[in-house]
Amino acid sequence: MDKKKYYITTAIAYTSGKPHIGNTYEIVLADAIARYKRQKGYDVYFQTGTDEHGEKIELKAKEKGVTPKEFVDNVASEIKRIWDVMNTSYDKFVRTTDPNHERIVQKIFDKMYENGDIYKGEYKGLYCTPCESFWTESQLVDGKCPDCGREVEEKKEEAYFFRLSKYQDKLVNYIENHPDFIQPESRKNEMLNNFIKPGLQDLCVSRTSFDWGVQVDIDPKHVVYVWLDALTNYITNIGYDPDGSSDEFKKWWPADLHVIGKDIVRFHTIYWPCFLWSLGLELPKKVFGHPWLLTNNDKIGKSRGNAIYADDLVGLFGVDAVRYYVLHEIPYANDGNLTYELLIERTNTDLANTLGNLVNRTISMANKYFDGVVTNKNVNENVDNELINMINALDKKVEDKMDKLEIGFALDEIFDVLRRSNKYIDETTPWSLAKESDKKDRLETVLYNLLESIRVCAYHLRPFLTKTSDEIFKQLNIKDDSNFFNKNNTYQDMKPEVLFARIDKEKKLKEIEESQK
Ligand code: ME8
Secondary structure (H helix, E strand, O other), X not given: OOOXXXXXXXXXXXXXXXXXXXXXHHHHHHHHHHHHXXXXXXXXXXXXXXXXXXXXXXXXXXXXXXXXXXXXXXXXXXXXXXXXHOOOOOOEEEEOXXXXXXXXXXXXXXXXXXXOOEEEEEEEEEEEOOOOEEEOHHHOEOOEOOOOOOOOEEEEEEEEEEOOHHHHHHHHHHHHHOOOOEEOHHHHHHHHHHHHOOOOOOEEOEEOOOOOOOEOOOOOOOEEOHHHHHHOHHHHOOOOOOOOOOHHHHHHOOOOEEEEEHHHHHHHHHHHXXXXXXXXXXOOOOEEEEOOEEEOOXXXXXXXXXXXXXXXXXXXXXXXXXXXXHHHHOOOOOOEEEOHHHHHHHHHHHHHHXXXXXXXXXXXXXXXXXXXXXXXXXXXXXXXXXXXXXHHHHHHHHHHHHHOOOXXXXXXXXXXXXXXXXXXXXXXXXXXXOOOHHHHHHHHHHHHHHHHHHHHXXXXXXXXXXXXXXXXXXXXXXOOXXXXXXXXXXXXXXXXXXXXXXXXXXXXXXXXXXXXX
């Protein structure tokens, strides 16, 4: 039977500068979902990349005295490097300066013009340059840009417009009849009530005030509005062509999930569906507007001087500690907070104590009491059942959480089993069993149950903590990759090594302070 396909994307990051840990969170989140789906047997296509056009980038390049292309080449390779440092398994890294993408964007524009959805007019409005957005008076907050809080200026230009208004009723209908389309639900309500129902105005989709963009074919002094250029990355790079799309496109589209941040849900659930309808295409199945990661409970921003970068964190704590922290700390609908103190505490309690110690103690006891060869002697007591039942219930529990995109809660389920396993050691006290010669088989059964628990948890951890999971399998020296308790394994030649060293908080904080001087 053919595997079921799963096409997942992240937002494409602006190449305006090095991405901070907040932007990086998104690729790790999408990576965890992509890896999970692969583990579940799906044929996964995972796309990420960079959004490289726009006035802001043109200005930044000028400031630096380089061409826009030189500027974006540099930043795009930095972004890709960080995605790789985070051990993310994307299948394709796309760039909006890719010639094929640019050509198809032009064709898309032409097609929309030909079918009457794009028309020429004049734009008068209030413009925020950093956000590259026009706003209406009523959208402003205290007279300033509602997104970034900066000053807006009045602007007037000849422009092309997309007939967004035409699709208003269709969009309301669609969103109301597809309750899963926008996740979490709070965002769906926000879109409907604050943006769509009050009325959709036609959208300005071309600019003449700068050059760094995709030129409009039929009117070369215009460049295509960055959001039309950016959103279409999800189809151009898998072979969409208004003159006839590739088989690849037919296989992957519609996307199963767009993973994006809460600030750009508006673009993905209002503009994007209408663009797709105009092209006669299906809508993505789901758009997940994840919450934000804050540092010291504040929005991350370079200008605020509180930007923390993923590669620095990985240097300090290792990739899986960082992945674990961001995935766990932003459960689903609420913003998460990152501080060095919290990261150290979380690493120590969950990774060093709960996970690392369990693996280390169990393998060490197996080596000490049984020369490293452990099989299931089936000398069971009641206390075993609770643990084994928990191990066998884990697959379903993780699946339930992952289906709801509650990645942090899926991790909690795994750690509940690890915590239960530590408690099982306290209850069964292997060190006292070891003193009684007639309890040898009982002791071996206890260690066997623990090894199986660790193995099954390592299996489930793989999408989230890939390297750690591989390392645990290596230490257990076991091939069995099943996700349930197996009664018939043999554990031998195991080597315990420290998975996560306990971090001395004061020392680490000093080290961080020094490195920032
Ligand atoms: O918005 N925590 O690019 P971008 C979590 N180019 N996520 C965050 C975040 C934070 N503190 N800050 C930003 C763009 N993000 C467009 C996208 S898609 C067709 C075009 C998220 O580089 C943000 O919400 O500003 C977005 O999903 C992603 O990082 C890239 O942001």
